[in-house]
Amino acid sequence: MRLTDWRFGSALFAGLIFLSCSAAADPCDSPKNPAAVIVDCTQRINSGKSKGHYLAAYYSNRADAYHQQGDNDRAVADYNEAIRLDPERALAFLGRGIAFSDKGDNDHAIADFSELIRLDPRFARGFLTRGIAFGDKGDTDRAIADFSEAIRLDPKDVMGFNVRGLAYSKKGDNDRAIADLSEAIRLDPQDADVFKIRGLAYRKKGDPDRAIADFNEAIRLDPKDATMFVARGGAFSFKGDFERAVADYSEALRINPRDAAAIKGRADAYRAKGDADRAIADYSEAMPLDPKDAFTFVGRGHVFSYRGDFERAIADYTEAIRLDPKFALAYFSRGRSYLLAGSSEKALADLDQASAYAPKEAYVALWVDIVSRRSNLPSRLEQASSRIDMTVWPAPVVRLFMDQMTPEAVLAAAENSDATRKKGRVCAANFYSGELSLMKGLKDEAARFFRVAASDCPYRFNERGDANAELKALGVVP
Numbered sequence: 001m002r003l004t005d006w007r008f009g010s011a012l013f014a015g016l017i018f019l020s021c022s023a024a025a026d027p028c029d030s031p032k033n034p035a036a037v038i039v040d041c042t043q044r045i046n047s048g049k050s051k052g053h054y055l056a057a058y059y060s061n062r063a064d065a066y067h068q069q070g071d072n073d074r075a076v077a078d079y080n081e082a083i084r085l086d087p088e089r090a091l092a093f094l095g096r097g098i099a100f101s102d103k104g105d106n107d108h109a110i111a112d113f114s115e116l117i118r119l120d121p122r123f124a125r126g127f128l129t130r131g132i133a134f135g136d137k138g139d140t141d142r143a144i145a146d147f148s149e150a151i152r153l154d155p156k157d158v159m160g161f162n163v164r165g166l167a168y169s170k171k172g173d174n175d176r177a178i179a180d181l182s183e184a185i186r187l188d189p190q191d192a193d194v195f196k197i198r199g200l201a202y203r204k205k206g207d208p209d210r211a212i213a214d215f216n217e218a219i220r221l222d223p224k225d226a227t228m229f230v231a232r233g234g235a236f237s238f239k240g241d242f243e244r245a246v247a248d249y250s251e252a253l254r255i256n257p258r259d260a261a262a263i264k265g266r267a268d269a270y271r272a273k274g275d276a277d278r279a280i281a282d283y284s285e286a287m288p289l290d291p292k293d294a295f296t297f298v299g300r301g302h303v304f305s306y307r308g309d310f311e312r313a314i315a316d317y318t319e320a321i322r323l324d325p326k327f328a329l330a331y332f333s334r335g336r337s338y339l340l341a342g343s344s345e346k347a348l349a350d351l352d353q354a355s356a357y358a359p360k361e362a363y364v365a366l367w368v369d370i371v372s373r374r375s376n377l378p379s380r381l382e383q384a385s386s387r388i389d390m391t392v393w394p395a396p397v398v399r400l401f402m403d404q405m406t407p408e409a410v411l412a413a414a415e416n417s418d419a420t421r422k423k424g425r426v427c428a429a430n431f432y433s434g435e436l437s438l439m440k441g442l443k444d445e446a447a448r449f450f451r452v453a454a455s456d457c458p459y460r461f462n463e464r465g466d467a468n469a470e471l472k473a474l475g476v477v478p
Contacts, residue, residue: 034065041065056086060095069098075099090119094129101133103251107131111398124154124431158187166197173244174205192222198233203235211235226252230262237269240420243267264296271303274459279303294320294327301333306465308472310341310397328358336367336462340469344375355384362388362398366432369401373439393425397432407433407449438470447476 044050050058063078074449079096082089099114103313113130120126131146138184152158165180180196184191198216215232219272222228233248252259290296301316320327331356335350335351348371354364365384373379385398396413399405405413410433414425434449450467457464471477 022375023420032433033067036333036452037065038062042468053086056082056089059085059160060089060092063092064095067095072099072103088119092125093119094126096130097133101136108134108136109306122153124150124157127153128160128163133305135167140167143167156187158184158191161187164427169197169204174201177201190221192218192225192228196228197219199235200232207237226256226259228257229255230265233262233265233269237265237272242269242273247272258289260286260373264291264293264299267299271299272458272460275440276303278306285445293324294330297323298330298333302462305337305462308465308469312338313337314341326357327353327366328361330358332364333462335371336466340466344371347371348375359387360389362394366397366401370435370439394428397428398434401436423458424461425478427453427461427463431457434467434470443474447471447474
C-alpha cells in the first residue's frame with residue numbers, strides 16, 4: 001500500500017508539502033491550483049533573480065504541484081534541485097519521499113523520511129510517513145514502531161492511531177487494532193473509513209454483530225461509498241445471512257457497477273444460497289474486471305463441481321493454478337474433482353501438491369488418504385497427523401480414519417454452541433463417515449451418510465456436491 005493509498009492520509013499530505021515562497025496571495029503558493037503554481041514558479045526560476053533559499057522554495061513548490069498532478073518524475077527532479085540548493089529543507093525530503101513512495105520506490109522514500117527525521121526529530125509526521133513506507137514494504141513491526149513514536153510526539157493526531165490500528169489489523173492483532181481505532185474514533189467521530197476498518201477488525205475477530213454496527217455507522221456517514229456496503233455484506237455472509245449480504249453487494253454495485261469485490265462477494269453469497277446460475281453469472285462478470293484473481297476461478301469451479309460438471313470445474317481450477325502456481329486450495333479442489341470424475345492418478349498428484357503447499361491442513365490429509373486407499377496404496381495419515389493440530393476440529397474426523405473414533409463419536413464431537421459452526425461440523429462428520437464406509441465396502445451405510453450430507457450440508461460446503469456425486473456413482477438417487 002502506497003502513501004496516498006492510505007485514504008485518511010490524503011488530507012495530511014495536501015496540507016504538509018506546500019511551502020511558502022512569497023505572500024499568501026501569490027500563485028506560487030496556491031495548493032488549490034497546481035497548474036498556476038507550475039507556471040508562476042517556472043517564471044521565477046527562469047528569471048534568474050532568485051538565489052539560494054528562495055530559489056529552492058520555488059523548485060520545492062513546483063515539485064509539490066507536479067506531485068499533485070501525478071507527475072512524480074518531474075516532482076522528484078525538482079525536489080532534487082531544491083535539496084541541492086538547500087540541503088536543510090526538511091519538507092523537501094518529505095515531498096520527495098512521498099513522490100518516491102507513489103512510484104513504488106519505498107527504499108528511497110524511507111531514506112528521505114529518515115533524513116527528514118534527522119533534520120527535525122520532533123516532527124511527528126516524519127515518523128508517520130516513514131511508518132507508512134515501512135508498511136508498504138511489508139515491514140509491519142517497523143511501521144508500528146514509527147507510528148508509536150508519532151503518537152508519543154503528538155497524541156492528539158488522529159492519523160497516528162488510524163494507521164497504527166490498520167497496521168495491527170494487518171498483523172492479525174485485532175484487539176490492539178480495535179483499541180487504536182476506537183481512540184481514533186474518539187478523536188474524530190466523523191471519519192467513516194475508521195469505522196469501516198474497525199468493523200473489519202471485529203469481523204476478523206469473529207464478532208460480526210459489532211462489525212455490522214460499525215459498518216452501519218460508516219454507511220450513515222458516507223452512504224455513497226460502495227466499499228462500505230461490500231464490507232457489511234461480508235459481515236452478513238459471515239453470520240450466514242446471505243439474503244442481506246446479497247442486498248448489500250447489490251447496493252454497492254448500484255453505486256459502482258464495476259466494483260469487482262462486490263460482484264465476487266455477491267457470487268459467493270449466491271453460491272452459499274444455492275443459487276448456482278446467479279453465482280456463475282457473477283463470477284463470470286467479475287473475471288474480466290479482476291483477471292488475475294485466482295479465487296474467482298476457484299469460486300466458479302466450486303459451483304460447477306456442485307453441479308457435477310467436473311470438466312468445467314477442472315478447467316477453472318487449472319486457470320487458478322496458472323494464475324497462482326502455489327495455490328494449495330486450487331490443487332486441493334482440482335484433485336477432488338479429478339477423483340469424482342474417475343481419475344484417481346491425477347487426483348492424487350494434485351492432492352500431494354496441495355499437501356506440499358499446505359502440510360498442516362487436515363482436510364487435505366484426509367483426501368490424500370481417501371485417494372491413496374482407493375488406489376490400493378498405503379495410508380500416510382498417521383504421518384500427516386503429526387503436522388496437524390489434533391486438539392481442534394476436524395481432528396475427530398482424522399481419528400475416525402485412523403480407527404480411533406466411531407462415526408457416532410465424531411457426530412457427538414461436532415456439537416458446538418454456534419449453530420452455524422455446528423452445522424458445518426455435522427456436515428463433515430456425515431460426509432467423511434460415508435467416505436470411510438465406502439472404503440470399507442459398506443455401500444448401504446455409505447449411501448445413508450451421503451444422503452444426509454447431500455440434504456443437510458450448507459450449499460457453500462463442497463461436501464454437499466461431493467455427496468451427490470458419490471450417490472450418483474453408487475447408482476443411488478439422492
